[in-house]
Amino acid sequence: xxxxxxxxxxxxxxxxxxxxxxxxxxxxxxxxxxxxxxxxxxxxxxxxxxxxxxxxxxxxxxxxxxxxxxxxxxxxxxxxxxxxxxxxxxxxxxxxxxxxxxxxxxxxxxx
Amino acid sequence: xxxxxxxxxxxxxxxxxxxxxxxxxxxxxxxxxxxxxxxxxxxxxxxxxxxxxxxxxxxxxxxxxxxxxxxxxxxxxxxxxxxxxxxxxxxxxxxxxxxxxxxxxxxxxx
Numbered sequence: 166x167x168x169x170x171x172x173x174x175x176x177x178x179x180x181x182x183x184x185x186x187x188x189x190x191x192x193x194x195x196x197x198x199x200x201x202x203x204x205x206x207x208x209x210x211x212x213x214x215x216x217x218x219x220x221x222x223x224x225x226x227x228x229x230x231x232x233x234x235x236x237x238x239x240x241x242x243x244x245x246x247x248x249x250x251x252x253x254x255x256x257x258x259x260x261x262x263x264x265x266x267x268x269x270x271x272x273x274x275x276x
Numbered sequence: 277x278x279x280x281x282x283x284x285x286x287x288x289x290x291x292x293x294x295x296x297x298x299x300x301x302x303x304x305x306x307x308x309x310x311x312x313x314x315x316x317x318x319x320x321x322x323x324x325x326x327x328x329x330x331x332x333x334x335x336x337x338x339x340x341x342x343x344x345x346x347x348x349x350x351x352x353x354x355x356x357x358x359x360x361x362x363x364x365x366x367x368x369x370x371x372x373x374x375x376x377x378x379x380x381x382x383x384x385x386x
Contacts, residue, residue: 169319198372207280207363207376208320221373255319259372264310267319 167192169268171256177274178246186241186271190258196220197239198265199231200255208255214239243273251275278303280366282377289354289384297349297380299364309347310374311340312363320363323349354384 170189178184190197196215200208210223214233228244237258243250251274257265283298301309308327312320324333326342333340337358339350349362361381365374 171319196372198374200374205378207282207365207378208374210373210375213370213372215372221370223373253317257372257374261371263371264308264322264325265372265374266322267312269319270317272317 169256169258169266171254171268171271173271174269175272175274177276180246180248180275182246183242183244184246184273186243186254186256186273188239188241188256188258188268190237190239190256191266194258194260194266195237196259196261197233197237198257198259199239199241200257200267201225202253202255202270204252211241246275248275278366278368278375280364280375280377282362282364282380284380285378286381287383289351289382291355291384291386292353294350294352294354297351297362297382299347299349299377300345301347301364301366302345303366303368303375305368307367307369307371309342310365310367311338311347311349312365314361314363314379316361323362351382354382356384356386358382359384 198213199211202208212222253270311323314320324340361379363379365376
């Protein structure tokens with residue numbers, strides 16, 4: 166049983182560019198959440214997708230957007246990248262009432 | 277405002293030296309309190325979910341407990357492979373929306 170998979174594993178972008186990160190949830194899971202983790206900090210909730218809609222959102226600007234596809238996979242898009250967007254981006258999948266399983270993350274470096 | 281606070285920030289243990297990590301939370305409507313382990317550059321790995329005060333769960337050398345204001349992760353006779361950052365997180369209005377503490381970095385030396 167494949168767990169949560171994320172791609173790419175590492176990415177380097179220039180300030181002002183746009184980036185798309187991808188996530189495939191654990192088999193049978195229908196809800197995907199995205200988190201940003203800065204070095205030395207705990208993950209911060211960005212948003213959650215369920216039934217192809219954004220259901221909840223954390224304290225992140227509109228530059229952060231997402232999408233969920235019919236097969237439950239998801240994308241995170243970040244526009245107009247800032248140096249401060251450099252972080253580990255984590256995807257987690259859940260089935261209602263159960264624990265969240267995380268992927269290995271995408272390390273984004275903005276230069 | 278909901279908060280999850282972990283202490284200490286870092287912990288250095290000798291192999292076999294038991295200790296406890298603290299997670300204090302001030303949230304309304306707690307659905308569950310989670311513990312995760314995270315190795316450097318990796319995603320968090322699920323350890324435990326606690327749902328109500330008084331609940332305890334164990335896995336190998338780890339034991340998690342929950343009160344109305346705090347959770348503890350006890351590490352008994354740790355080994356070097358227990359070295360990691362331990363994160364606690366609360367779920368309130370959604371299972372997938374977790375509020376994390378900053379973590380406790382544990383280093384176990386032989």
